[in-house]
Amino acid sequence: MWDLLICGAGPVGCTIAERAAEKMKWRVLLIDRRSHIGGNCYDSYHNSGVLIHNYGPHYFRTNSKIIFDYLSKFTEWIPGNYFVKSYTRGELFDFPINIRTLEQFYNCKLTIKEAEHLIEKLRIPINNPANSEEFVINKVGRELYEAFYLGYTLKQWGIHPKDLDASVCGRIPVRFNKDCRYSDYKYQVTPKYGFTKMFQNMISNPLISVMLNTDYREVKQHISPRIATVYTGPVDEYFDYKLGRLPWRSLDFQYEEFHQPYKQPCVQINYPNDFDYTRTVEIKHVTGQRSYNTVVAYEYPKSYGDPYYPVPQQQNLSLYKCYESLMLSEKLEKNVFFVGRLATYRYYNTDQVIEEALKTFDEISSPQSTSG
Numbered sequence: 165m166w167d168l169l170i171c172g173a174g175p176v177g178c179t180i181a182e183r184a185a186e187k188m189k190w191r192v193l194l195i196d197r198r199s200h201i202g203g204n205c206y207d208s209y210h211n212s213g214v215l216i217h218n219y220g221p222h223y224f225r226t227n228s229k230i231i232f233d234y235l236s237k238f239t240e241w242i243p244g245n246y247f248v249k250s251y252t253r254g255e256l257f258d259f260p261i262n263i264r265t266l267e268q269f270y271n272c273k274l275t276i277k278e279a280e281h282l283i284e285k286l287r288i289p290i291n292n293p294a295n296s297e298e299f300v301i302n303k304v305g306r307e308l309y310e311a312f313y314l315g316y317t318l319k320q321w322g323i324h325p326k327d328l329d330a331s332v333c334g335r336i337p338v339r340f341n342k343d344c345r346y347s348d349y350k351y352q353v354t355p356k357y358g359f360t361k362m363f364q365n366m367i368s369n370p371l372i373s374v375m376l377n378t379d380y381r382e383v384k385q386h387i388s389p390r391i392a393t394v395y396t397g398p399v400d401e402y403f404d405y406k407l408g409r410l411p412w413r414s415l416d417f418q419y420e421e422f423h424q425p426y427k428q429p430c431v432q433i434n435y436p437n438d439f440d441y442t443r444t445v446e447i448k449h450v451t452g453q454r455s456y457n458t459v460v461a462y463e464y465p466k467s468y469g470d471p472y473y474p475v476p477q478q479q480n481l482s483l484y485k486c487y488e489s490l491m492l493s494e495k496l497e498k499n500v501f502f503v504g505r506l507a508t509y510r511y512y513n514t515d516q517v518i519e520e521a522l523k524t525f526d527e528i529s530s531p532q533s534t535s536g
Contacts, residue, residue, distance in 0.1 A: 166193045166373075168528075169389040171380040172396030174203020175514055176504040178363045179521035180394055180528070182238075185371035188529055190391060192371060195378040201367065203396075204472070205359040205514060207447075212421045214448060214459045215358055219472075220415060221246075221432060221445045221461075222359060225349035226515035232351045235518070238365040242452050244354035247430040248346045252311045252437055259312065259434060260346065261304060262339040269311070276340050283338070296325035296333040303338055316436035320465050321413060321475065329476035331511075346432075354450050392528050396504040398471050399487050407486050410509055414469030418462045427460050440464060474509040484509040501528060 167190035170177045177194055178201065184190040200206050204219040223246045226232055250259040258265045263279045266272075274282065286305030293299040296317060300309045313333060317325045325333065337348075345352070355362040367374065375383075380397060395402055400410045418441075431449035435441060441462045448458050474480065487509075494500040503524045505512045512520065 166191050166387060166389045167391045168192045168394065169387050169392075170194045170394040170396075172196055172203065172394075172504065172506075173198075173201040173363075173367075173374060173376070174396060174504065175205055175363070175517050176203075176396045176521040176524075177394065178202075178366045179518050180503070180525045181372050182366040182369065183522065183525040184529070185367075185369040187525075189371065191373075193373050193375065193387065193389070194367060195375045195380060195383065197377065197379045197397075199376050200360070201374065201376070202360045202363045205363070207358045207360050210419060210421070210459045212455075212457050212459055214421070214455055214457065215451050215453050216419060216459050216461065217359075217445070217447050218417070220417070220463060221447055221450070222514055223346070223352070223431075223450065224354055224514055225347050225352045226513075227350045228515060228519065229351075231515050231518055231522075232353075234522070235362065239362040240356040241353035242356050244352045244450055245345050246347075246352070246432070246450050247344055248432040248434060249430055250312050250316075250434040250436060256429070256433065257312075258344045260337050260339065261308060261312065262344060263342050264344060269308070279340050283340075293330050296328040296330055298326070299330040300325070300333050312434075312436055314436065316434055316442060319436075319440070319442045321473075322465065322467055323475070323477070327477065329478070329481075332476055358451070392499040392501055394501050394503060394524065394528070396502075396507050398506045399484070399491065399502060399509060402502075402507075403487060403490055407490075408483055410483060410487075411467075411475045411480055412471035413473040413475060414466050415472050416464040416466055416469070418464070419459050420462070421457055421459050423457050425456060425458060427458050471506055473511065474505070476511075480509070 168184050170181055173194050173196035181192045181194045184192050205222050207215055207217045210216045224244055248259050249256040257268055263274050266279055267274050283304060287303060288301045288305055290298045290302040293302050300313050321328060428446045432443055432445050434443045441464050443463050445461045446458055491502045501524050503520055504517055
């Protein structure tokens, strides 16, 4: 009955489903074990009427005009520049580190050249940093590392930065200007009516059927898609953990309503050295919603629960490589395609995972694949 079975109705699943139905006229069954679509990008209205991001903030940004134009078919956009501050030493500092951060931290005024010279004096040169601690102190020195990075990383991962891959902190820039935006991508926008509405528009094609509260393991014996299966869940779970369990970090969210238009000066405040939560998020700063009340989300990392982040340590990556060989066999023998953060044990931003989804669709729909 189905041409394509897609396990997971997040960004990957919705993208491949939309392309398959629209471009190939395939009949698609899209399933998800949760009660909603959108994956971790899911947003909904709090009891207070304020739109919240249920699984942590999603700040859409990309340098790809292709990705931006593709998603623009399903949503209007509003500006999505977002600003983050970090609370340390009892003060709020602009983050990522820029000249304003340095001026406040060291109580001085700096030109670009002076800021570069200061960082050069602070950093501890390390050739080929082997872990996150070495990466950061090679970049900004130990004082700034301990003020802004060390405690946050310990809370977020439950692991010391010296035991984490350098890529964990490598995504955070240091800027020698006074640009306080968290990122400097070409397109920084957010869906005008929310992410969930955008994904609903993507899968509104009558050729797409959606089954929620449905576990792939419960239906895979009963459905044999004509073309392929797309799997976006945890790769170790797919293979019944036969090689061992891959560790994931999970999150708990607590939401608090405040009877005032805004509670925070910006959308996100990091707490590297205070409290048990890592950050507080007032997404209303990004969504542009107007109301006389607001909601702040408090984010608590934990080692169990729904998988959010793969833990980038060498032993985990080695275990994933073993699963990767099983994935290849499953693809060659059964036309099962593994895509997304959970299936490939890799950190992706939203634009990156949609780009991977589009590439996977091209592969599935190629004559060589469909003829098999």
